[in-house]
Every structure is written in structure tokens, then in C-alpha cells.
Amino acid sequence: MLVSMDILSLYRETGAYLEGHFLLASGRHSPKFLQSTTVMQYPQHAEVIGKEIAKLFADTKADFVVGPAMGGIILAHTVAKALGCRALFAEKDGSGNMTLRDAFAIRPGERFIAVEDVITTGGSLKKAIAAAEHVGASCVGIGCIIERGLSQFPANLAPRALTTxxxxxxxxxxxxxxQQGIPLEEV
Ligand SMILES: [Zn+2]
Incomplete structure (x- = not known):
């Protein structure tokens, strides 16, 4: 089992632990950023992370795992592989929401787990969940590598994270x- 320190070491070792002034997807600014893309480019790391997150859902029967594109695609895949179910992704639809391709052929009543690398406010994840619920599936769990503790989900869907x-x-x-005039970097 990976413990919290191992996860952060993995980010540090791969150069994914950034310090500076960053614009997060949530619109908030942060002096630190964990660039999961840098970690997930290594299939062996992505696989281990997927297996560890899957363990958090060993009690959850899911038909598929969904992640918001692009960052959530590989994570959804590795978690789904470990759980033995399908891996889907949700994409931005141009109106600020997310949508799922018809090719995923979701059947009403299917159960899914939603995953994202780092959950800050959970904004994109909520849109991915809404996209899957819109076609009749129901969310039975939320998983992530790192939770930053600012998300608001119902208690039964509290994110399960490898570290907080x-x-x-x-x-x-x-x-x-x-205020200090430090240039803002988009990540
Ligand atoms: Zn700022």
C-alpha cells in the first residue's frame, strides 16, 4: 500500500511538485501545484496509482469509471483496469458543461465511480458526474490521488483520496x- 509520503515522493521524484504562482482549474491561485500529468506519463506509476485508488473501492460494485478529459482519462483507465470495469471520459461541450460520447453506450441504472487526479473544488468532476447522470447512470463513489479539502460533495460521496x-x-x-507581482503561470 502506498502511503501519503510515497505519493508526494513520486511527485517530487518526477518533477511534478511545482512551486511558484499558479492558476488552478478552479480559478484560484496557489503557490504550489502538483502536476499529475508529469507523473502519469510513466505507465508504471499510473498503474500503481490506479491500483491503489481501486483498493479504496473494493466494496463498490461499479460498471464503469469516468474521469474528466484530459487529466482524468489515464487515471480512469488504470482504476477501471484494476477494478475490472469500463473506463470512460467526459469532455467539455462548448457551453461550459461536460458530455459523454454516445459510443460509450451507457445503460440506465449503471453504477459508476468518478475520478480526478487532484480535487480542489471538484468543479470539473461535478460536471463529469452530471454528464453520466444525465444519461441515467448513478455515481457511487468519488476517487482521487490528492484531495485539497475544498470540495463539497454529499457525505455519501465524500472523495476517497490516496492523500490529503x-x-x-x-x-x-x-x-x-x-500583490507581490509574481507572474501567474497557467497549469
Ligand atoms: Zn495570484
């Missing part, structure tokens, strides 16, 4: 890094 981190993050209006 509480890096500071700020709204653009009250970001001390902006």
Missing part, C-alpha cells in the same frame, strides 16, 4: 502572490 493536502489557495482578488 492543504496547500493554501487564494481567490484572484486576495492573492498575496499577485
Amino acid at each position: 493536502l492543504n496547500f493554501p489557495s487564494f481567490g484572484p482578488a486576495d492573492c498575496p502572490l499577485c
Whole structure:
């Protein structure tokens, strides 16, 4: 079993643990960023992470795992492989929501687990979940590599994470890094 420190070591060793001034997908700013893409480019790391997250759902019978594109695609795949179910991804649809391709052929009543590498506010994950629920499936779990503790999900869907981190993050209006004039990097 990977423990929290192993996960962070993996990010450090692969150069995925960034420090500076970053614009998160949630719109918030942060002095630190964990670039999961850098870790997940190594299939052996992606596989281990997928297996560890799958263990958190050993009690959950799921028909598929869904992740928001692009970051959630490989993670959904490795978690699904370990669980022995299908791997789907949700894509932005141009109106700010997410959608699933018809080719995934979801049947009403199917149960799914939603995954994302790092959950900050969980905004994209909520849209991916809405996309799958829209076609009649029901979310039975949320998994991630790292949870930053700012998400709000119903108690029965509290994210199961390999580790929890509480890096500071700020709204653009009250970001001390902006006030210091440090250039903002998009990640
Ligand atoms: Zn800032």
C-alpha cells in the first residue's frame, strides 16, 4: 500500500511538485501545484496509482469509471483496469458543461465511480458526474490521488483520496502572490 509520503515522493521524484504562482482549474491561485500529468506519463506509476485508488473501492460494485478529459482519462483507465470495469471520459461541450460520447453506450441504472487526479473544488468532476447522470447512470463513489479539502460533495460521496493536502489557495482578488507581482503561470 502506498502511503501519503510515497505519493508526494513520486511527485517530487518526477518533477511534478511545482512551486511558484499558479492558476488552478478552479480559478484560484496557489503557490504550489502538483502536476499529475508529469507523473502519469510513466505507465508504471499510473498503474500503481490506479491500483491503489481501486483498493479504496473494493466494496463498490461499479460498471464503469469516468474521469474528466484530459487529466482524468489515464487515471480512469488504470482504476477501471484494476477494478475490472469500463473506463470512460467526459469532455467539455462548448457551453461550459461536460458530455459523454454516445459510443460509450451507457445503460440506465449503471453504477459508476468518478475520478480526478487532484480535487480542489471538484468543479470539473461535478460536471463529469452530471454528464453520466444525465444519461441515467448513478455515481457511487468519488476517487482521487490528492484531495485539497475544498470540495463539497454529499457525505455519501465524500472523495476517497490516496492523500490529503492543504496547500493554501487564494481567490484572484486576495492573492498575496499577485500583490507581490509574481507572474501567474497557467497549469
Ligand atoms: Zn495570484
